[in-house]
Each structure stands twice: as C-alpha cells, then as structure tokens.
C-alpha cells in the first residue's frame with residue numbers, strides 16, 4: 001500500500017469510526033490513551049501559532065507531530081525552529097520529507113520518539129493535538145519541565161482544571177473529523193513559582209515600611225495578602241502570567257491604592273508600584289525578596305494512572 005493510501009485509509013477509518021478523537025476511542029477502535037493520526041486543519045495550525053505569538057526567536061516542539069505541519073509552518077511562515085516527535089515511523093519520514101520540500105529541513109526536524117520520552121526543556125512553545133487523557137498524562141511534565149513563560153497551545157482538548165489563559169472556537173471547514181467543522185484552541189502560559197513569602201521595603205506616607213506578601217498558588221491562579229503597618233490587606237486582581245505578576249492593594253486607612261506589577265526571577269521580584277491617594281500619585285520601584293519558599297498546589301500533582309483517568313473522564 002502506498003504511503004498516501006495508508007494515510008487515507010487511516011483518515012477514513014477515523015472519520016468513519018466517529019466524530020471526534022474521543023468518539024474514535026469510544027468505539028473501541030483505539031485503546032485508551034492511544035491518539036490516532038488526525039491532521040489539524042491548516043487554518044487552525046495558523047491560529048495556534050498566532051495565539052502563541054510564534055516568531056523567529058522561538059523553539060517549537062509538537063508532541064505527536066503527524067505530517068509535521070505545525071513545526072513546518074512555524075519554521076516556514078514564522079521563522080521559528082523546532083522539532084516534532086511521533087511514534088509512527090512513516091509519519092516521521094513524511095514530515096522530514098515535507099520539511100525538506102518546504103526548504104526548512106534544517107529548522108524543522110522530526111524524530112521517531114515517544115512523547116513521554118521527549119526532553120521538552122528547550123521549548124519556548126509546545127503544540128499539542130492529543131486525546132484528553134494524554135493531555136492530563138503530560139500535564140505534570142509540562143508544568144515541571146518547561147521554563148516559566150513557555151507557551152503551550154492545544155487543539156480541541158484542554159488541560160481539565162488547569163484553566164487556559166485564552167481559548168477560542170473557530171471554523172475549521174477542512175477538519176477531517178467531527179460534524180460541526182469547528183475547532184477549539186486552548187492557550188496556556190507556564191506559570192513561575194510565586195508561592196511562599198516575599199518581603200520588601202517601600203515608603204508609606206514618606207516613612208519607610210516593611211511589606212510582607214504571602215502567596216498561595218494553583219497553576220496560574222494566585223491568592224494571598226500583604227501585611228504592612230499593622231494591617232493585612234487581601235490581594236485584589238491578582239494575576240500571574242508566566243513570570244509576570246500583578247496585584248492591587250486597597251488601604252482604606254490612608255485611602256491609598258497600590259498597583260504592583262513585577263517580574264519573578266527565582267528568589268526576586270522586580271517591578272514597579274503605582275501608589276495613588278486622594279492628593280498624590282507616584283510610581284515607586286518594587287524589589288521583593290523571597291523569604292520562604294512555597295509549593296504551588298499543582299506541583300503536587302502526580303502523573304495519573306490510566307485507571308484514574310478512565311474514572312475521571314467517564
């Protein structure tokens with residue numbers, strides 16, 4: 001059987017077996033966790049790369065790379081580099097041939113390799129079109145090994161209770177599966193570790209004051225409070241995106257509002273605070289030091305077993 005025919009047969013089998021990757025699996029045509037080959041339509045490929053703002057400085061890794069379209073497009077159209085891995089040798093050969101024909105064989109390379117055996121640490125962007133249970137199996141590895149700020153973009157299936165930073169539904173007229181010809185795109189940014197205690201000094205009403213920040217974290221969600229001058233104020237509008245953290249404090253005593261923005265780098269946060277009171281507004285430097293390490297709740301997640309996933313996704 002020719003290569004094209006092989007892919008056609010698999011494609012037709014997938015379409016015939018059900019309306020989505022999940023449906024394919026539900027028919028028994030696939031084992032649980034065994035993602036079949038289904039292409040991401042080219043317009044969805046473009047959108048995934050645009051949402052992740054892929055550019056010449058990026059290193060893109062596609063987990064389960066099929067015919068290589070995500071990494072090839074990232075290289076050809078957006079000037080990035082990267083690699084894809086797939087268990088299917090014929091797809092890996094096809095992807096390498098397509099990269100060479102597109103003139104990006106040196107910047108888009110494909111390996112026959114299991115996603116679970118792949119070193120992801122060099123990625124600035126990871127793209128994924130895998131079954132929901134596979135996303136959940138990969139989730140602890142993504143969170144533990146990718147650098148803060150790394151973008152992860154998935155097609156059709158999300159990361160369960162790890163809420164996406166952005167998500168969209170789009171028309172996908174060329175989609176080989178599904179009746180509605182729609183695709184979902186989910187975008188995540190790997191959060192820095194903000195959990196624990198932080199301390200800094202900053203003037204309050206022109207007198208030096210010590211601020212103590214206490215942060216609890218789960219994925220990119222942060223909550224907590226700041227103690228200073230004898231009061232404990234809850235964080236308002238707290239946001240963590242990659243290494244960028246921001247929050248506000250409302251000090252009713254001095255009718256003062258603080259808006260902090262900063263970048264987390266290991267044991268330090270550096271940034272600025274906008275301080276606004278009834279009669280003054282000023283911008284102060286903000287340099288915090290971590291005084292106690294914390295563990296984000298998501299860091300305690302273990303790779304789930306297939307049995308746990310089957311129960312969870314039932």
Ligand SMILES: C[S@@+](CC[C@H](N)C(=O)[O-])C[C@H]1O[C@@H](n2cnc3c(N)ncnc32)[C@H](O)[C@@H]1O
Pocket residue numbers: 034035036037038039040062063064065066067068069070085086087088091113114115116128129130155
């Ligand atoms: C749904 S297709 C996606 C193909 C491509 N990324 C795209 O979006 O067009 C999933 C691919 O993952 C591959 N795959 C499934 N499980 C894998 C694993 N454990 N390691 C590597 N590749 C895997 C399959 O062979 C298939 O080509």
